[in-house]
Each structure stands twice: as structure tokens, then as C-alpha cells.
Amino acid sequence: MNKKDFLNNTINIDYILDKIIDISILEQPFDDDLIEAISINKEQFENLDQDKLKYLFEKILMSQKPSFGIRLLEEVNLLGIFIPELQKCVGFNQRNPYHNYDVFDHILKVLDNTPLDLTLRWAALLHDIAKPLTFFLDKNGKGRFFGHDIKGAQVARKILGRLGYQEEFIKAVAALIETHMSRYNIMKEKGIKKLIDKVGEENIEKLFQLQRADIKGKREPYDFTNIEFIENMTKKFISSKE
Missing domain, CATH: 1.10.110 (Hydrophobic Seed Protein)
Structure with missing residues (x-):
């Protein structure tokens, strides 16, 4: 040609x-x-x-x-x-000391740190897509994004729906996005059960992989303690149920 x-x-x-x-x-x-x-x-x-x-x-x-x-x-x-929703993340300053990248660059760092899995890769690409929609400055001038996980799952559903994905796939990606902040929660058995029910046993390991990648997209040092704690509790719960 x-x-x-x-x-x-x-x-x-x-x-x-x-x-x-x-x-x-x-x-x-x-x-x-x-x-x-x-x-x-x-x-x-x-x-x-x-x-x-x-x-x-x-x-x-x-x-x-x-x-x-x-x-x-x-x-x-x-x-x-x-994906105009993702374009809004480009150059968006997070105004937060824990983040040394803007939202878009953080997303790309997370994306590159995920294993080769389509569900996980889509979740990584869209996990913080609602940050520009939920951003506000607290009294100390620090950027906050309360509810960006829930809102992000909703936005992801719309994007993946536009692309023609089946509901089962959309549900799996949205669940990973909606729960990607769960490492900050203090969980007991009831909370672990709810987390597994939300994500699904077949995708629970992907959640922990997403969370680890999310941490690697921030400023060092990296601390995976909370993820490891919840992951171990989850494995014990699934094992005892079996």
C-alpha cells in the first residue's frame, strides 16, 4: 500500500x-x-x-x-x-502525599503491574476512573476521593456495556473495582464472606493481585500487610467451607 x-x-x-x-x-x-x-x-x-x-x-x-x-x-x-471517561483522568493531580503520579499515570502503573488476565487488566484500567468525579480537598488541603470505588464500578459497567461485553464479564470487572479498597477495612468472618460473595471465589485472587498492583502504582515503600492478612483469612474461610 x-x-x-x-x-x-x-x-x-x-x-x-x-x-x-x-x-x-x-x-x-x-x-x-x-x-x-x-x-x-x-x-x-x-x-x-x-x-x-x-x-x-x-x-x-x-x-x-x-x-x-x-x-x-x-x-x-x-x-x-x-473512552472519554478515562481521558478525564489525564493530568488530574491527586493532591495527596501518598500519590506521586496523576490519576492517569497511576492507572497505567497499576495496569503494567497486573498479570496477563483480561478481567484483571480491564479492572486495573478502570479502577480509579471515578476519581475526577469524586475529588474534593479536605480541611488540610489533601485530595480525597470518597466513594470512587463504588462510582467507578458504575462507570465501568457503562463503558464495558458500550463495548458489548457480556453481563458476566462486566459483573466480574465491576466487582473487582468496587472492592479494590477493601484492604483498608478491618474484617472478621462476616466481612470476609461478604467480600467473597461480592467478588466470587473464582476471582478473589484477582482482587488481591489488583490491590498489590494498586500499591505499586503509588509512592514507595510498599506495604502489603493488610492485603496478606485479608488474603490469608479468605483462604482459611474457603478451605474450612470446603
Whole structure:
């Protein structure tokens, strides 16, 4: 395909999508021709087929360094078209001493620290998506995001629904997002049972993986004590039930 066809033939939207995926996986920068082609085909990207958009994100999310592809989408102004809720996180200052990254950069750090699992990767990408919606400054001028886990699960449901995911998958991702702050809770057996019921035994380990990745997306030193405590209690509860 010559440059003229590549830039001017809008039928080649699939070709452009494949190029974006390949470059994301190989962790290469976009060349000028591809950037121009994306700009020329902006209208088609705004009306991109649901299945193609879902395929694009799945390929990026299941790459070795998913943050690279997500950042590329933001750099060529596609992220705001595909997931405008996530675009609002770009450059959003958390105003909190425990966070040395803005919301978007924190999300990408968490994403890269999760195992290669689609449910977990989507949960990581969307886990703090409601922070801009719930932000306020306390009396000490510290940024707070009360309820961002609950609100985030609601927002995630809308996004994944738009992309055409099945309810079972959406429910699993939303449950991980809604419970990702549970490490701060003091739990007894009743609380552990509620947590397992919410997340599901098949996904409970993914919650702890998400929580560990969340901590790695913040300022060091990392403390996994609370996660390990709840994880051990959960394993004992499941084992005793069996």
C-alpha cells in the first residue's frame, strides 16, 4: 500500500487499527504518516464499530506493556473518543502525599503491574476512573476521593456495556473495582464472606493481585500487610467451607 492510498483511502480503517495494535505490542512510536492517517480518518474513529473497538483494546490490554498502547491512544487524541471517561483522568493531580503520579499515570502503573488476565487488566484500567468525579480537598488541603470505588464500578459497567461485553464479564470487572479498597477495612468472618460473595471465589485472587498492583502504582515503600492478612483469612474461610 503506497503512502497516498494509506493517507487518503478511508476504507483502510482496519489497516490503520492493525498498525496501531502492532506498534503498541512492539512498543514503537507512531510515525508521521500514521498520525496523519489517524487525523484524516477521525470521523470513522468516532463511529468505530463496537466489535473493532473492543478488539483494539483487548489486543492492547493483553500485551506485555499495556500502558504503552493506552498512552499512544491518548497522544493521538483517540482515547478521548474511545473512552472519554478515562481521558478525564489525564493530568488530574491527586493532591495527596501518598500519590506521586496523576490519576492517569497511576492507572497505567497499576495496569503494567497486573498479570496477563483480561478481567484483571480491564479492572486495573478502570479502577480509579471515578476519581475526577469524586475529588474534593479536605480541611488540610489533601485530595480525597470518597466513594470512587463504588462510582467507578458504575462507570465501568457503562463503558464495558458500550463495548458489548457480556453481563458476566462486566459483573466480574465491576466487582473487582468496587472492592479494590477493601484492604483498608478491618474484617472478621462476616466481612470476609461478604467480600467473597461480592467478588466470587473464582476471582478473589484477582482482587488481591489488583490491590498489590494498586500499591505499586503509588509512592514507595510498599506495604502489603493488610492485603496478606485479608488474603490469608479468605483462604482459611474457603478451605474450612470446603
